[in-house]
Amino acid sequence: MEILYFFAKTGFYATALVTLAAAILVVTLRNLFHCALALILSLLGVAVTYLYLKAEFLAIIQILLYIGAIMTLLIFAIMLTHRLTDRSVSQTNRQSLPAFALLAVFNIFFIASLAAVPWKINSASLAAKIDTQALGAFLMGPYVFPFEIISIVLIIALVGAVILGRTDQ
Amino acid sequence: MAETIDQIFVLAKDRFLDLLGIVLPDWIILLVRILISIAVLLAVAPVVMMYMTWLERKVLGRIQNRYGPNRVGIFGLLQPIADGIKMLTKEDIVPKNADQVIHFLAPVVIVIAPLLVLAVLPFGRNMIAADLNVGLLFFLGVSTFGVIALFMGSWASRNKYSLLGGMRAFAQMISYEIPMVLSVVPVILVTSSLSTAAIVEAQLGWKWFIFTPWGGFAALVFFLCGVAEVNRTPFDLPEAESEIVAGFHTEYSGMKFALFYMAEFISTFAISGLAVTLFLGGWDGPAFLPSWFWFGLKTFILILIMIWFRGTLPRFRVDQLMGFAWKVFLPFTLANIFIAALWALLPYPKNFIADTIGITVILTLLQIFNRKETPKKRKYLYAN
Incomplete structure (x- = not known):
């Protein structure tokens, strides 16, 4: 095996x-x-x-x-x-060099934050339930607030798209 | 005996693996177990496709009061093989200005998606290649791939007709993908599972979802969206011969064209199979015939209905096509989720009444809001 x-x-x-x-x-x-x-x-x-x-x-x-x-x-x-x-x-254009510099700075912070996370790999975390039902229960339970916020943002975007796209009467 | 015939393919596979197990180590057996399923699907799909083309030509011939293929073999049964040989020996023409790499890649990529989705279809009891936890989503997600390959082909040909066909295919896919996904949400809601095997098990014993008020309408919407998804008549605008030559496959010939054709037919088979799995009880049926037979029979009937559509219905106009998806299907499927939730929530006689009322209300509302607008009678002020 x-x-x-x-x-x-x-x-x-x-x-x-x-x-x-x-x-x-x-x-x-x-x-x-x-x-x-x-x-x-x-x-x-x-x-x-x-x-x-x-x-x-x-x-x-x-x-x-x-x-x-x-x-x-x-x-x-x-x-x-x-x-x-x-x-x-x-x-590429003339702004590619400054963009690269900015990205490098961003990446330093990004990698630093990744390194700061304690990645706990043990038998408990490996056996954790990650099936869809558990995910749904979490979205409707403890994480319902961010879930609803995202829905509101999406609705705003939809309404905005309809208003931008409609033909003037 | 009936049990043995029902499980004959599963038993054959196990016996074969047992025999292999005598000489080979465990890890090879594990790989072979997976490879057998893949090999069977890869071998069966093209054969099914070949005989679907034969069936389509025969049935269309019957509808149009002629014989259809009848020269090669008895009843023209060898016609698909003759066609295959013809396709293989045809000259492969690539336009001079085409994007060579993508023009070549498109027909290769387009058959991947229809073959992949076959893996999550339960063809019979215990006969599923991969019982994924998210099988239904896998089907819906992967089947969107086909249209990307189709667009690759249409863009790489650098032909206006090809590009128009690709654009139409894309617009159609976006419009019909949404009601299609929404029409299966009630099934997920009632079975509380995304696994195709579990969905079939929830319908065992004639509790097919097509017999419930919400399921009947959802099945209809799903099937029509499926027909649109595989670009068959009356939704075949991407390859409308009378307007844009042959649409996205204008610049393809020989085997490359055959691959486009093959992808279309295997998707047709897969979509029919999924409709059977979701609403028609999958492999469920009276026990005197094996489960895989019932699955095959139901899928065959749905394919016949699609051929019947092709033989009788004219093509949609673009605005009719879009209006149908956005003004009828989308609001109905959204309301249907709520109606199915009522079904799951209430006890037996009450839920039937609630569902009937709900469906009547939504259909009436759709009728009222979609009524034909008659423009006001014009007054010609400065005439005569």
């Missing part, structure tokens, strides 16, 4: 590699549509990582929301730009 764990580990690192490589392609490819496809691959890699961590619900939601819905939006954005059939569009 050890050999299966070896396979699983190899698979995990391969997934991580593909995710990162696709993420790099998103910001380096010179065609908008190719970038969008690379983004799909990258997000898919994240979904597979969730599956590997036994968070099935999260993995499927990742596919439904990010890949399904956001890709749809992105593709419509591409359709509405006039550079539809351009072979290449430059990915």
